[in-house]
Amino acid sequence: MIARRTTIKDVAEAAGVGVATVSRVLSGGSASAETRERVLDAATRLDYRPSALGRNLRQQRAGGIALLVPDITDTFYARLADGVLSCARSYREPVTIGVTGDDPEQEADLVGALLEQGIDRVIAVPSGDVETWSPALKAGLSVVFADRRIWDAGRLIDEIPAVIADDRAGVRTAVEYLLGLGHRRIAFLARHGQSQRVASFREAMGEHLDEELVAHARASRDSAYATAAGLLQRRTDLTAVLAGGNVLGEATVSAARELDLRIPRDLSLIMFDDVPWAELCSPPLTVIAQPAQDLGYRAAELTLRQGRRPRTIQLPTELIIRGSCGPRRPGSSGH
Amino acid sequence: MIARRTTIKDVAEAAGVGVATVSRVLSGGSASAETRERVLDAATRLDYRPSALGRNLRQQRAGGIALLVPDITDTFYARLADGVLSCARSYREPVTIGVTGDDPEQEADLVGALLEQGIDRVIAVPSGDVETWSPALKAGLSVVFADRRIWDAGRLIDEIPAVIADDRAGVRTAVEYLLGLGHRRIAFLARHGQSQRVASFREAMGEHLDEELVAHARASRDSAYATAAGLLQRRTDLTAVLAGGNVLGEATVSAARELDLRIPRDLSLIMFDDVPWAELCSPPLTVIAQPAQDLGYRAAELTLRQGRRPRTIQLPTELIIRGSCGPRRPGSSGH
DNA sequence: GTGAAAGCGCTAACAG
DNA sequence: CTGTTAGCGCTTTCAC
Numbered sequence: 001m002i003a004r005r006t007t008i009k010d011v012a013e014a015a016g017v018g019v020a021t022v023s024r025v026l027s028g029g030s031a032s033a034e035t036r037e038r039v040l041d042a043a044t045r046l047d048y049r050p051s052a053l054g055r056n057l058r059q060q061r062a063g064g065i066a067l068l069v070p071d072i073t074d075t076f077y078a079r080l081a082d083g084v085l086s087c088a089r090s091y092r093e094p095v096t097i098g099v100t101g102d103d104p105e106q107e108a109d110l111v112g113a114l115l116e117q118g119i120d121r122v123i124a125v126p127s128g129d130v131e132t133w134s135p136a137l138k139a140g141l142s143v144v145f146a147d148r149r150i151w152d153a154g155r156l157i158d159e160i161p162a163v164i165a166d167d168r169a170g171v172r173t174a175v176e177y178l179l180g181l182g183h184r185r186i187a188f189l190a191r192h193g194q195s196q197r198v199a200s201f202r203e204a205m206g207e208h209l210d211e212e213l214v215a216h217a218r219a220s221r222d223s224a225y226a227t228a229a230g231l232l233q234r235r236t237d238l239t240a241v242l243a244g245g246n247v248l249g250e251a252t253v254s255a256a257r258e259l260d261l262r263i264p265r266d267l268s269l270i271m272f273d274d275v276p277w278a279e280l281c282s283p284p285l286t287v288i289a290q291p292a293q294d295l296g297y298r299a300a301e302l303t304l305r306q307g308r309r310p311r312t313i314q315l316p317t318e319l320i321i322r323g324s325c326g327p328r329r330p331g332s333s334g335h
Numbered sequence: 336m337i338a339r340r341t342t343i344k345d346v347a348e349a350a351g352v353g354v355a356t357v358s359r360v361l362s363g364g365s366a367s368a369e370t371r372e373r374v375l376d377a378a379t380r381l382d383y384r385p386s387a388l389g390r391n392l393r394q395q396r397a398g399g400i401a402l403l404v405p406d407i408t409d410t411f412y413a414r415l416a417d418g419v420l421s422c423a424r425s426y427r428e429p430v431t432i433g434v435t436g437d438d439p440e441q442e443a444d445l446v447g448a449l450l451e452q453g454i455d456r457v458i459a460v461p462s463g464d465v466e467t468w469s470p471a472l473k474a475g476l477s478v479v480f481a482d483r484r485i486w487d488a489g490r491l492i493d494e495i496p497a498v499i500a501d502d503r504a505g506v507r508t509a510v511e512y513l514l515g516l517g518h519r520r521i522a523f524l525a526r527h528g529q530s531q532r533v534a535s536f537r538e539a540m541g542e543h544l545d546e547e548l549v550a551h552a553r554a555s556r557d558s559a560y561a562t563a564a565g566l567l568q569r570r571t572d573l574t575a576v577l578a579g580g581n582v583l584g585e586a587t588v589s590a591a592r593e594l595d596l597r598i599p600r601d602l603s604l605i606m607f608d609d610v611p612w613a614e615l616c617s618p619p620l621t622v623i624a625q626p627a628q629d630l631g632y633r634a635a636e637l638t639l640r641q642g643r644r645p646r647t648i649q650l651p652t653e654l655i656i657r658g659s660c661g662p663r664r665p666g667s668s669g670h
Numbered sequence: 671g672t673g674a675a676a677g678c679g680c681t682a683a684c685a686g
Numbered sequence: 687c688t689g690t691t692a693g694c695g696c697t698t699t700c701a702c
Binding site: 050053054056060062075089092094095113114117250275276279281 | 385387388416420447453556617
Binding site: 365367370389393395 | 673674675677679680
């Protein structure tokens with residue numbers, strides 16, 4: 001026979017008080033020292049664990065927060081998730097994770113599911129745009145974005161709190177580094193939706209910008225590879241690539257190998273996001289490190305901490321120079 | 336003003352029926368065709384979403400499942416999680432993720448938190464042993480293990496359903512491959528708790544086993560590196576390493592580089608678990624691939640599907656030969 | 671086939 | 687400071 005869970009009523013009885021008193025004591029309300037002691041003692045003796053079920057229904061909201069990421073197998077998002085988890089842990093809040101596959105429709109679906117669950121706080125790396133997120137906001141969801149923000153017809157939505165990396169500085173530093181090495185035909189390999197980074201790239205490249213060297217891939221590994229390979233084959237004159245994320249970087253390395261391009265001799269490469277294998281790659285990859293874990297941690301703080309929340313938090317990036325960039329070889333106009 | 340959520344009562348009124356009928360219709364119970372139609376129509380018109388909160392309290396259990404992994408930033412567990420998420424998705428069940436850090440105490444904590452939340456189904460990559468998990472079972476938790484099983488004083492607990500990779504075959508294949516290449520001094524770099532793999536290694540090595548070549552690391556990257564470096568320095572006579580996981584493999588590559596050991600010339604390496612960077616590494620790493628995603632998917636199926644559940648599901652591993660193993664160089668007794 | 675009503679465990683409003 | 691009570695939204699007897 002399975003013992004029925006101990007409820008607040010049992011504790012009240014055991015302590016010889018009313019249920020309200022137990023509730024108050026346990027949630028830090030006021031009570032006389034003696035009553036408090038009796039209640040606490042009874043609770044301990046009976047090994048009482050308040051049921052979140054009852055509380056949730058009463059409060060009309062489930063505890064905990066949700067995290068929506070495009071892909072949990074991408075190290076970057078995994079580290080971001082780790083940050084969220086680690087912060088949520090200290091608040092003792094459970095975290096429900098959903099994977100959107102970078103698809104606005106799935107994202108909207110998941111938001112719907114959250115609402116149904118009564119979860120009303122969500123941290124998201126958004127894939128959709130205003131159309132996806134306005135309804136969520138209207139439904140009373142408290143949203144914090146991480147890593148990305150959303151746009152409405154070209155206008156940045158900055159009313160929703162967000163924690164993002166300083167893309168602009170990251171891109172600028174990387175581009176300046178490459179320009180300093182003599183590169184001019186520099187490509188940017190972006191994921192669809194990285195409009196911020198693309199814009200920063202255009203800005204940083206200035207007069208050297210060649211619009212044809214800005215390539216867009218979908219979020220999948222396959223699309224990343226196809227796009228990288230296509231770019232490298234189509235434009236044999238390019239001498240450097242800036243990859244907008246670790247999957248794109250990986251794809252570039254693979255494609256370069258396949259085409260027998262040597263890094264950094266034939267091609268310089270800078271990748272967004274520092275991942276463990278960047279050091280193991282040969283040559284070790286020069287990267288723009290992003291504070292992935294911190295992005296998540298801070299977003300969770302914003303979500304969980306009461307009171308005033310700043311609009312947008314921007315965290316610094318850092319160019320880590322390893323071995324994947326070399327000077328443009330004089331006399332060579334490409335690979 | 337925020338509109339109150341539509342409840343089952345609203346639907347009942349709109350359809351001119353009782354709440355019980357609405358509940359029945361919506362959960363597929365019996366009702367006359369006409370009533371059903373009226374209810375469904377009203378529900379659609381009012382955009383009714385049943386509240387999980389109410390249902391949960393009534394049923395005395397939260398929907399959804401929990402997933403406990405040692406470390407979500409480890410690609411292997413991330414892929415396993417992805418499998419769980421993907422299966423749970425098709426059942427429309429939310430997934431709460433917890434990170435144990437490979438620490439039985441944290442694990443027990445998390446289990447306690449789950450119980451409090453009313454979540455009674457959990458998939459775990461367990462870190463603890465019977466002491467951690469018996470109480471959970473007693474508390475009515477339905478547990479499925481993934482990737483690992485637990486031991487009680489040396490005895491394997493096989494009463495709890497589990498989905499695991501066929502370690503034994505994996506280790507055997509790898510060891511035979513190395514022996515075939517002429518290696519004799521083969522080390523196994525294990526994480527604490529990988530008793531199954533270690534046992535298989537001992538068995539496969541047979542007479543060639545050198546107990547001092549079995550090294551144990553804790554779960555962290557740092558510990559992995561320290562252990563790998565220590566092993567490589569202490570035993571300059573070893574010619575091959577089998578790493579029990581991708582973090583350990585990474586550590587071995589780093590340590591070998593640091594010590595100026597060339598792979599595969601001075602040292603052959605096989606790593607458990609195929610990860611994207613294994614191919615990018617130079618040389619590309621020979622690995623024992625494990626069906627990480629499938630491990631998670633099947634575990635979720637076991638958890639979510641009603642009825643009979645088999646005890647243990649074992650999934651095959653595969654030796655993927657790339658470039659990190661070479662013949663033992665004749666005349667050399669080590670590096 | 672259908673409706674009325676009880677009650678899951680908790681918190682908050684209110685009365686004492 | 688403390689106890690009584692209502693009620694959150696739902697499912698499930700039970701009676702009709």
